[in-house]
Amino acid sequence: MTTTTHLRTGPAPRRAPGAPGRHALPARSPSRLWRGPASTPPWERPLLLVLLLGTAVLYLWNLGASGNANEFYAAAVQAGTQSWKAWLFGSLDSSNFITVDKPPAALWVMGLSGRIFGFTSWSMLVPQALMGVASVALLRVAVRRWAGPDAGLLAGALLALTPVAVLMFRFNNPDALLVLCMTAAAYTAVRAIDVAHRRAGLGWTAATGALLGLGFLTKMLQAWLVLPALAVVIVLAAAVTWRRRLAMLAVGLGAMVASVGWYVLLVDLWPTDSRPYIGGSTDDSFLDLVLGYNGLGRILGGEGNGGGGGPGDGSGNTGFGGSTGITRMFNESFGGQISWLLPAALIVLVAGLAVTWRAGRTDRTRAALVLWGGWLLVHALVFSFMSGTVHAYYAVAMAPGLAGTLAVGGTLLWRRRELLTARLALVAALAATTAWSVVLLRRTPEFLPWLRWVVAVVGIVAVVGLLAGAVTRHAWARRALPVLLVGAVLAGAGGSVAYAVDTAATTHSGSIVSAGPASADGGQGGPGGGGQDGGGQGGQPPSGARPDGGAQQGGQQGGGPGGTTTASAELTTLLQGAGTTWSAAVVGSQGAASLELASGTAVMAIGGWSGSDAAPTLEEFQAMVVAGEVHYLVASGDGGGMRGRGGTDSVGSQITTWVQEHYAATTVGGQTVYDLTSPTTS
Structure with a gap:
């Protein structure tokens, strides 16, 4: 990015101290809201407003059509509007017999909304949608601080249009608050590193720990999958001594433990005959819930976590997420949810790290790649190899990491496109995305059958053009660049955006939901994607069937x-x-x-x-x-x-x-x- 300096002849006009400059806008004027501070590019604030308003429309439009969505959580929200004790513990019923099998933080938000506005589908789901808008805004500002305004806007748009994100931010599962907490923790970690040399650095680090603690009270150990990336980037990029960096980690850990510990103590010290049974535990304790089938059991398999070969054997869990292995994120369950841009993200991550390899320890661009790339890789590996119960919608937690990695790496390579390595990496990322998008679109052949041909043709033309431009200096390559970039965007994001819009236009209910269009056999998101209360497919249990192969309970109709x-x-x-x-x-x-x-x-x-x-x-x-x-x-x-x-x-x-x-x-x-x-x- 170039900066133009305008020289003036003669002395500058004098003005009173504190008076606004000649071109300054009033702090609260509509123009300032639209254009932003004078230091921002003129295009950034309008595009930001378009991004946030567009995300709000996508997530809020016809939101009440899904009714109670997942009735398991909806009943707990209703109970929380009838009993404060039920609200506090996350009870399934207002008389406080048993809790849901998750911590109650997400229910707290929806329950308070229900108490204020009355319990309805809208009062329950609108907070979820607004958490999605907030996550997009926080991701954008976190990426912007180290990678620039263009990367920040791109990251926000990529998160907003990820199919599984559209699904979960319009649903009442805990995943919406989980993503918000993790994204906010990444933002506060970035702020902590930027001011690490001051006392405020410890304050921002404490905020990071507290947010991860709140994430734990939302969905337990899944919130801490982002911990390795946050810890590594603090150690790597904070421009302070080792002792100061260790102090930052200690403060963050202490804040995280404290933000979780108060609730654990509350539950375990409360007389058991005066509170609900902790659902999902074997001994009515919160700790067993964390360490049992709904915590570590999800990763390691075992009792209550059926694998592919049968209940509780931990052999791969083909009943939900497909067989374990490095390709699970690309299979028929996860593929259409999250993997559209995953090949491109991996390519730009490797290339970006290669380009910044010799940068100084505190280089912010490399730190951004470590943060978002670490987030992406840890989630992808854990989800790929976990042997317990895994649902494809879990992948929403890796969406911010995917979006941040692609935005930071992509803009870095574009700015350094004079390097042959950067140009070839961009071409490879576009080629991989085009090919993979065609594969994913072929999994739902009845959904916009013409789209895969458009993606293929436009993608091939863009790849050939960019490849030719990468090896030539002719003027035609520069003149054709805008057209090639438009084609690259269409080829790279066309399928994902179509799935995202279809997800927003479709009602979802039950406990096994997924994004994208219905396939020929009645499921969502391609074979194996799992669906609404229609039949499952591709290894996904049909609606109403139990993952252990037994009959459903009488009167149940789905999920x-x-x-x-x-x-x-x-x-x-x-x-x-x-x-x-x-x-x-x-x-x-x-x-x-x-x-x-x-x-x-x-x-x-x-x-x-x-x-x-x-x-x-x-x-x-x-x-x-x-x-x-x-x-x-x-x-x-x-x-x-x-x-x-x-x-x-x-x-x-x-x-x-x-x-x-x-x-x-x-x-x-x-x-x-x-x-x-x-x-x-x-």
Whole structure:
């Protein structure tokens, strides 16, 4: 970037101290809002406003069409609007029997919105969409500080238009807050490095740790996958002594532990008989939730984390994300979600590091490549080789790293295009992206069939033109450059943008969702992508099927254990008139969630998410029935519990058997219901 200096003859005009310059704009004028500070390029602020407004429209348009989205979390949000204790602990029901199997930070945000505006689809999902806009804005400013305004805007646009990001920022899973926390932590780390020599550097580092702690309270260990990149870039790029850099890491670690520890202590010190059971744990503790199937188990496999060869064997988890291995990010589950620009990002990362290899230790461009490239690589490797349960939408957490890497590396190579290495790397990145986009578009042959031909033709022309320009100095190459760049953008981003727009225009519900158009066999995002409540495909369990291969619970209609239970008007009226602490009990959280949302009452989820949590025991349930705390039991179609995990000895099976032996069954709205206030035998 060149700077032009204008010389003036004669003395400069004098002005009073503090008075604005002759060309200064009032601080609050509309022109200042549109053009930004005088130090910014004239094109930056208009493009930034277009980016943020466009992202808001993409994420907010027709947002309520998805209804309750994932009913598991929607029921917990509703419960949080009815009970502050349920809000604090993330309870599935307002009477606080059991929590969801995640920490509650994301539910806190949606629950507060529901308390302010009333519980609706919009009040629940709008905070998620706004988190997406905030993530785009924070990524842009974080990248801008070290790589320039053009790289910042490019990074923000790439994140905004990543298909899986569009999906998750319009959905009620915890991933939206997770991405926001991680992106904000990267921004504060950048600020900490910039002012490391001052006391403010420690303050920004503490903020980084606190944000990662909040991310942990959103989705546990996944928030800390960005830690290696943040720690390395602080050690590498902070222009201070080793002692100061170690102090920064210590302050950040202390802040992170403190921001997590208060909640862990709150849960573990709270009397267990006065709080809900910690869903997903084996011993009703938060620590077991972190270390068990929903924490380390997701990476290592084991109990409750089915692999490809069967439940709990950790052999690859082909039931959800495809077989483990270095190619998993490109397979039929993950490919259409995140990998459109992944080959280009890897190419520009390697080339960018090669170009900056001899730069000084604190070089900011290389530091940016280390930060965003480290983020990308750690996530890609963990997701590729984790043996436990993995869903394709997890990839949203690597989207900021992917966008930042491509933006920083791409703009660096473009600025250094006088180097043959940089020019050839740009051509290779475009060629790889064009070829891979065609492959991905062929996985959904009925979706805009002409698009893959446009991408292929335009991409080939752009590659040939850029390659010719890379090896020649003729004037035609410079004159054709704008046209070639437009073609490169169309070829590189055309497929991803089409998938992103299609995702925003499509409703999503259930627990297994993915971005992109439906394939020929009814799934989303290409074969194996998993879908809405239509059938699954390519190794993805069909809607309503359990990943362990067993039958779904009775009345569920989609998403495996994350499916829904249809609540008829008759059953809803029955539950609303129950007048007990829990209007009913049902095996599994998803059946309970659907009944809660329909009736507005508290429904006990026996066994939690999978039906295999040890809550309540048979004796505890019998005592609750005797005390008149549960009015009905709504039967599950498989006789109780997730037999693939809990078997006939699960609490669901035991309770269902006992109820069947002592209470008469009636049919209400097509559902089998037992009235627990009228035993048939003593």
